[in-house]
Amino acid sequence: MQVSTQNRNKGAVISVSGDIDLYTSPDLRKEIAKLAKKKKNPLVVDLEQVDYMDSSGVATLVEGLQLTGRYEGSFRVASLNDGVREVFELARLDKVFDVYDNLDQALAGF
């Protein structure tokens, strides 16, 4: 898994590529925590290049939602491929996240 971040005005986009699993999710968690500390708003996680995500990835995103919630920031996930979308659905968390079809839509207005 690779993570790279771009600042956009007051917000930030974390672009992830590769697999998000128990081995790699701590790196994503750290990056999200760092940006949440800076109160980035919105905080967008772009999953376009992610082929696989397990429950540790979902848990990491739920944490992001909680962290940004503390300063009333908007936490957004963009570009879920079929497999990633299914994990959210199976975990019944698909309604909990602000999911955008692509990065442009996630960033609209910023």
Add this chain to the structure above:
Amino acid sequence: MQVSTQNRNKGAVISVSGDIDLYTSPDLRKEIAKLAKKKKNPLVVDLEQVDYMDSSGVATLVEGLQLTGRYEGSFRVASLNDGVREVFELARLDKVFDVYDNLDQALAGF
């Protein structure tokens, strides 16, 4: 592995897809033997859709070369991908076969 054959004038083209290994090569062997019995000339094996071939596949093609040689038929292989080409090279048989970049070239004049 899947094999399908098209007759072309006096010749025939065997199109193979999938992996040619110890498990699947007997099917290819059977098809080549059948067409060699009918003295098809040229006998072209199109490997464009083959991702993987092991030494049992190479042995099968060497047999084809021998069978068609008996009636002075031309045995041709077309569209080797990198992996397949490498097996020929490693087995030092790349010079033994009439190898064509694509099916059109293998069929030129037929």
Add this chain to the structure above:
Amino acid sequence: MRECLDIRIPGHPKMMKLVRSTVGQACEMVGFCARDSHAVVLAVDEGCTNIIRHCYRDCSEEDIVIRIRLFKNRIEILLRDFGEEIDLEKLRDCVEARRRELEKQGPVRPGGLGVILIDSIMDRVHYKSSQKFGTVLKMVKYVSPRGEGEVASKHSE
């Protein structure tokens, strides 16, 4: 012919990618659609990471043995650890509680998702645990005759 494969790996997160690739290929051989293959891979991954985290507590170098059995109409996967006996009653209660929580869409919290995923994906899930032999998690998934959509339709029932 028995179509059976045993894999033995150290219980470390780094090995999961290798397990996923093998299980994915096994699913393809059985004839699962891409969606179901992905789901089975996910269930096996969750089963293994649960062993690493809860049974080996992220620190043991014990192994995990994965047995994969291929059938015409299904795949059977057994995960075996070499840890302490676990309280299956407690596990079941914990899962039931988490499931109700998610159904009510109450306050969102991370964690507690792995067992739910396994349960939603696989057609049969059975734990067996003993002090002597550790825990075996047996999971079975049938090839859906309807193909695509099986997983989704099941969880929205």
Add this chain to the structure above:
Amino acid sequence: MRECLDIRIPGHPKMMKLVRSTVGQACEMVGFCARDSHAVVLAVDEGCTNIIRHCYRDCSEEDIVIRIRLFKNRIEILLRDFGEEIDLEKLRDCVEARRRELEKQGPVRPGGLGVILIDSIMDRVHYKSSQKFGTVLKMVKYVSPRGEGEVASKHSE
């Protein structure tokens, strides 16, 4: 952490696709380029099919155990069968004869290619055989610092 994986399969050609997929993923994790990964997969495949054909004579239901060890700079793969002791001297002679034949580009015949491929691809190849423990084929391949082209350049030396 040990990065080590044991796979146990029945000695049947149908299982090879599964082995290839696992070995391919292991090579990727070590950091081999696509070309070298493919070559290592081929060598393992040839080693296994030799066991199936020559040691188990296409009919036994005995198992093959494949041990894969991942290192920073190399992969080590051990193939183990449960068959009779084999005559390693004879094997070596047979390979040498076939190699000379191919180098001279004499009359072409099928067969006798598997061991040549293994030998050309892997950096170290070692057989050990005994009546009691069957045969173990140990193969080592180093990650080429130059990347692409390693296999090709080696065989044309």
